[in-house]
Amino acid sequence: MKLTFLGTGTSHGVPVIACDCAVCKSSDSKDKRTRSSAYIQIDSKDNSHKYILIDVGPDFRTQALRENIRQIDAVLLTHSHADHLHGIDDLRNFSCIMSNKPDNPQNKKYDRPPIPFYTNEGTASDIKHRFNYLFSEKAFGGGHAKISLNPVAKTFTFDTIKITPVPMMHGPLETAGWLLTENTPEGPRSIAYLTDCNYISDESIELIHKECGLENGGRLVHLVIDGLRIKEHSTHFSFLQALEVSEKIGGDHIWFTHLTHNSSHIQTTAYIEEHRAEFPGLATALSILPAYDGLSISTVAE
Numbered sequence: 001m002k003l004t005f006l007g008t009g010t011s012h013g014v015p016v017i018a019c020d021c022a023v024c025k026s027s028d029s030k031d032k033r034t035r036s037s038a039y040i041q042i043d044s045k046d047n048s049h050k051y052i053l054i055d056v057g058p059d060f061r062t063q064a065l066r067e068n069i070r071q072i073d074a075v076l077l078t079h080s081h082a083d084h085l086h087g088i089d090d091l092r093n094f095s096c097i098m099s100n101k102p103d104n105p106q107n108k109k110y111d112r113p114p115i116p117f118y119t120n121e122g123t124a125s126d127i128k129h130r131f132n133y134l135f136s137e138k139a140f141g142g143g144h145a146k147i148s149l150n151p152v153a154k155t156f157t158f159d160t161i162k163i164t165p166v167p168m169m170h171g172p173l174e175t176a177g178w179l180l181t182e183n184t185p186e187g188p189r190s191i192a193y194l195t196d197c198n199y200i201s202d203e204s205i206e207l208i209h210k211e212c213g214l215e216n217g218g219r220l221v222h223l224v225i226d227g228l229r230i231k232e233h234s235t236h237f238s239f240l241q242a243l244e245v246s247e248k249i250g251g252d253h254i255w256f257t258h259l260t261h262n263s264s265h266i267q268t269t270a271y272i273e274e275h276r277a278e279f280p281g282l283a284t285a286l287s288i289l290p291a292y293d294g295l296s297i298s299t300v301a302e
């Protein structure tokens with residue numbers, strides 16, 4: 001299983017519009033942060049692959065072009081904030097209702113099954129309300145994306161992997177973290193993708209440990225965690241809070257995402273290095289680093 005960070009930025013993205021700070025003006029490519037999203041490749045049957053998108057933010061179009069995305073078999077949504085959802089119309093290129101004229105050749109080109117969206121109940125109902133045109137059989141002009149909504153509260157199987165929605169709090173809003181677990185000859189291998197959040201309950205942490213199969217040789221190979229900035233925030237983990245919750249969750253490799261323009265990649269790396277010893281449980285982590293756009297991580301050592 002491989003995860004590519006399509007975006008690692010907070011809702012504003014970095015650079016922030018009309019900001020002249022050092023990070024927004026930085027020439028380091030790791031300081032260019034589009035809105036947070038991830039693209040996951042899993043091994044399917046018959047040596048083929050399936051592809052899962054986590055969130056479809058306003059930068060989805062440029063991210064898909066950059067990473068040459070050609071296939072999306074499912075979308076996992078964390079929540080319905082604009083920075084995670086408002087690229088939804090650009091899914092037309094993957095599955096589309098083009099026209100209500102049955103002989104329109106465009107219909108054939110895009111005649112694929114609807115893309116299944118998995119998310120929690122609240123986000124599903126927001127999508128129905130906000131994007132009601134997506135659930136109409138009528139389409140005019142450029143058509144609209146064809147999706148199916150699947151509210152989920154429990155672990156389910158998708159192709160060869162197990163997917164678990166992890167309830168988290170993002171201020172007053174319940175969001176869905178996602179745990180993806182594949183079976184390998186060495187035991188279960190998992191990636192947890194946990195943004196946007198500022199609180200993860202002990203029950204949710206226990207759920208992660210259980211579904212990772214830690215007691216049966218399972219490993220949480222990668223933990224992706226919301227780490228906004230140094231200063232505390234009302235709906236996101238600060239860097240220190242992200243380290244604190246990572247200590248409880250565990251993970252061989254820990255990656256911060258949803259980053260602001262308040263710290264550069266180099267500054268964030270140094271800050272983590274300076275503070276990780278305050279959390280003794282993190283001593284076994286092989287790496288703790290800020291993620292960056294375009295970074296790919298895998299459950300198999302390459």
Ligand SMILES: [Zn+2]
Pocket residue numbers: 010011036081083084196258
């Ligand atoms: Zn966000």
Ligand SMILES: [Zn+2]
Pocket residue numbers: 015016019020021022023024025261
């Ligand atoms: Zn700035």
Ligand SMILES: [Zn+2]
Pocket residue numbers: 079081170196
């Ligand atoms: Zn949010």
